Amino acid sequence: MMETSVDAVASPVSGRHANESVLRVEELHKYYQMGDNKVHALRGVNVEINRGEFVAIMGASGSGKSTFMNILGCLDKPSAGRYLLEGIDVAGLDKTQLAGIRNRKIGFVFQGFNLLSRTTALENTELPTLYARLDKEERRARALESLRLVGLAERTDHFPSQLSGGQQQRVAIARALVNRPSILLADEPTGNLDSRTSVEVMEIFQTLNDQGLTIILVTHETDIANFARRSIVFRDGTIRRDEMIPRRSVAAELIKTMPTLED
Amino acid sequence: MDLLSTLQIALRALLRNKMRSILTMLGIIIGVGAVIAMIGIGQGADQTVQKQIATLGSNMLFISSGSATGGGLRMGNGSTKTLLEADIVAITRECPAVVAAAPGVQTSAQIVYEGDNWGTRVVGTTPEYFDIRTWDFASGTSFTRDDVTNAANVAVIGETVRKNLFPSTEAVGKKIRIGNLPFLVVGVLIAKGQSAALSEDQDDTIIAPLTTVQKKMTGQPWLRFAMVSASSRSSSYVAQQQIKALLRDRHRIRAGQPDDFAVRNLADIADVASEASKVMTVLLGSIGGVSLFVGGLGIMNIMLVSVTERTREIGIRIAIGATEGDVQKQFLLEAIAISLLGGVIGILTGVGASFIISSTAGWPIAVSTTAILIAALVSIAIGIFFGYYPAQKAARLDPIEALRYE
Numbered sequence: 118m119m120e121t122s123v124d125a126v127a128s129p130v131s132g133r134h135a136n137e138s139v140l141r142v143e144e145l146h147k148y149y150q151m152g153d154n155k156v157h158a159l160r161g162v163n164v165e166i167n168r169g170e171f172v173a174i175m176g177a178s179g180s181g182k183s184t185f186m187n188i189l190g191c192l193d194k195p196s197a198g199r200y201l202l203e204g205i206d207v208a209g210l211d212k213t214q215l216a217g218i219r220n221r222k223i224g225f226v227f228q229g230f231n232l233l234s235r236t237t238a239l240e241n242t243e244l245p246t247l248y249a250r251l252d253k254e255e256r257r258a259r260a261l262e263s264l265r266l267v268g269l270a271e272r273t274d275h276f277p278s279q280l281s282g283g284q285q286q287r288v289a290i291a292r293a294l295v296n297r298p299s300i301l302l303a304d305e306p307t308g309n310l311d312s313r314t315s316v317e318v319m320e321i322f323q324t325l326n327d328q329g330l331t332i333i334l335v336t337h338e339t340d341i342a343n344f345a346r347r348s349i350v351f352r353d354g355t356i357r358r359d360e361m362i363p364r365r366s367v368a369a370e371l372i373k374t375m376p377t378l379e380d
Numbered sequence: 381m382d383l384l385s386t387l388q389i390a391l392r393a394l395l396r397n398k399m400r401s402i403l404t405m406l407g408i409i410i411g412v413g414a415v416i417a418m419i420g421i422g423q424g425a426d427q428t429v430q431k432q433i434a435t436l437g438s439n440m441l442f443i444s445s446g447s448a449t450g451g452g453l454r455m456g457n458g459s460t461k462t463l464l465e466a467d468i469v470a471i472t473r474e475c476p477a478v479v480a481a482a483p484g485v486q487t488s489a490q491i492v493y494e495g496d497n498w499g500t501r502v503v504g505t506t507p508e509y510f511d512i513r514t515w516d517f518a519s520g521t522s523f524t525r526d527d528v529t530n531a532a533n534v535a536v537i538g539e540t541v542r543k544n545l546f547p548s549t550e551a552v553g554k555k556i557r558i559g560n561l562p563f564l565v566v567g568v569l570i571a572k573g574q575s576a577a578l579s580e581d582q583d584d585t586i587i588a589p590l591t592t593v594q595k596k597m598t599g600q601p602w603l604r605f606a607m608v609s610a611s612s613r614s615s616s617y618v619a620q621q622q623i624k625a626l627l628r629d630r631h632r633i634r635a636g637q638p639d640d641f642a643v644r645n646l647a648d649i650a651d652v653a654s655e656a657s658k659v660m661t662v663l664l665g666s667i668g669g670v671s672l673f674v675g676g677l678g679i680m681n682i683m684l685v686s687v688t689e690r691t692r693e694i695g696i697r698i699a700i701g702a703t704e705g706d707v708q709k710q711f712l713l714e715a716i717a718i719s720l721l722g723g724v725i726g727i728l729t730g731v732g733a734s735f736i737i738s739s740t741a742g743w744p745i746a747v748s749t750t751a752i753l754i755a756a757l758v759s760i761a762i763g764i765f766f767g768y769y770p771a772q773k774a775a776r777l778d779p780i781e782a783l784r785y786e
Contacts (some may be wrong), residue, residue, distance in 0.1 A: 187780050190699070192698075192699060192779045192780050192783075193780060212703070212704060213703045213704070213705070216698070216701050216702060216703040216704075216706075217701065217703075219698075219699060219700065219701045220700060220701020220702075221701065225699050225700060227783065231692070231695075231696045231699075231783065232696075233693055233696065235396060244697070244700060245700045245701050247382075247385050248697075248700065248701040248702050248703070248706055249701065250382065292700065296701070
């Protein structure tokens with residue numbers, strides 16, 4: 118259906134070139150019809166994100182950042198404007214092709230983890246490979262590799278109910294990585310986590326980013342955004358500010374200063 | 381996603397809600413079970429009736445005097461006196477499709493042997509009667525042609541009569557009284573059992589030479605009925621036409637005038653009986669069909685509930701790359717799994733029920749493999765038909781809404 122950027126490289130995130138555009142949006146608009154009111158959620162957004170970037174998208178609720186994320190994740194379509202993902206104009210794709218994009222080019226991490234209950238960590242991680250129609254051995258191997266990457270190789274047979282919030286989110290990250298996507302979209306990934314666990318999750322993100330993975334992180338917490346390299350602030354459907362973060366936090370160092378919570 | 385993985389997911393979803401899955405299946409189980417049992421019972425009853433009709437005799441036609449058909453109420457007494465022994469002789473001689481014919485008269489009388497007595501039907505006929513009805517002797521023999529010529533006081537008794545008058549002794553050679561006349565028992569017939577077609581106990585009878593009954597008991601020279609054997613089952617209809625034509629000619633019935641006799645073809649009786657049981661089968665089968673439909677609605681209902689309950693799961697699946705087809709296939713397969721599993725259990729239940737019912741009713745067991753095959757296919761079809769809409773609904777969910785769903 119489409120060419121996959123996944124090459125025969127062992128690590129899911131390495132082997133990519135920097136300063137190459139992964140996604141570009143031009144004059145992106147989105148309108149919603151809410152009863153009689155027409156809501157203008159995005160009013161001309163222009164942005165380009167290169168491979169290997171770690172971008173934090175910030176903004177108050179209603180600023181349009183969630184709409185922007187949904188469009189980037191191919192869960193929603195823009196009303197006007199162009200969205201190019203690895204050079205492909207997403208607007209021209211049909212539903213099945215969009216499903217393929219979500220499956221292979223985008224990894225999702227949600228605030229609520231969104232794991233399937235009564236399904237083991239390994240099976241949850243494997244899920245996207247099922248839809249990618251990989252064969253059984255390949256599926257198993259990739260899922261194990263992904264779980265190892267987030268440090269959960271020992272917990273493959275646990276159900277979500279047997280895992281802590283941080284561990285569940287790590288399973289979700291493993292699931293997002295399993296098809297070796299071009300970008301990782303994380304929507305408030307630390308929203309349901311305590312501060313130490315949040316930093317642990319950010320440490321995973323920074324490690325993955327250091328290996329070359331492009332990450333787009335939506336958050337409204339400034340200290341979480343500070344783990345990224347670049348921040349984009351939305352307000353009223355437009356980009357208000359787009360700048361590099363001068364002194365970003367390094368999770369691996371920060372975590373050493375935090376007390377371990379024992380209960 | 382490949383079919384095997386989809387099937388695994390579907391089965392797991394069903395196992396997750398065991399109670400609900402079983403209750404949903406129940407509609408299909410009852411429906412399929414009812415259809416299988418009803419068709420089995422219907423066919424068993426039909427086979428029984430056919431077998432009973434066959435006991436009346438091979439390729440048999442039954443001629444009766446008077447207005448046996450049509451008028452209905454005029455039946456009785458042998459209201460016409462026109463059917464004579466000469467007619468029967470003529471039939472044997474002139475109708476090519478007829479192999480043998482036996483004239484008959486009938487009356488009822490009290491039979492006395494020593495201290496016991498028993499009221500029964502007395503039939504007067506010729507020895508051909510036993511051949512036509514393919515009726516063998518348990519002991520003794522038939523009376524002879526000479527006995528008929530001489531109007532001898534000899535009789536053949538049926539099993540029911542023997543049981544009542546000779547419960548423990550040999551009947552052949554004994555003297556009995558029929559009415560006031562003394563008779564010698566020369567033979568005992570084997571049991572034929574209840575006849576569904578004639579609704580009478582065929583064994584509750586005593587058979588004597590035609591002339592003896594006519595001259596010494598009824599005093600009437602005409603016949604009440606005659607039994608005719610056609611050369612084959614297929615020729616019985618031809619025989620019927622030949623007999624009709626011959627009798628109308630002999631009785632000088634003008635065109636347009638009704639017959640003063642009736643010829644019934646055993647094949648016709650069998651067809652009527654079989655038609656009746658077919659109607660029963662269709663009727664009972666449609667009741668089962670209705671419950672199948674209701675069962676299907678139950679599946680649709682539960683699948684819709686399931687889609688709503690699992691909105692979030694569906695959202696996750698779509699977000700990570702499930703196509704509409706993947707989601708649809710998953711829910712469709714779940715519906716098919718429920719109804720097919722219900723169908724299989726229903727088939728087993730239905731077969732079990734038909735075994736129990738036919739063994740209590742003493743019918744032959746008739747479980748048709750066609751019915752089982754159709755039931756299996758129908759349950760798959762029900763799964764597809766009633767699962768399609770919920771599956772479609774799941775596949776069309778908006779992933780953003782679905783992920784937000786609590």
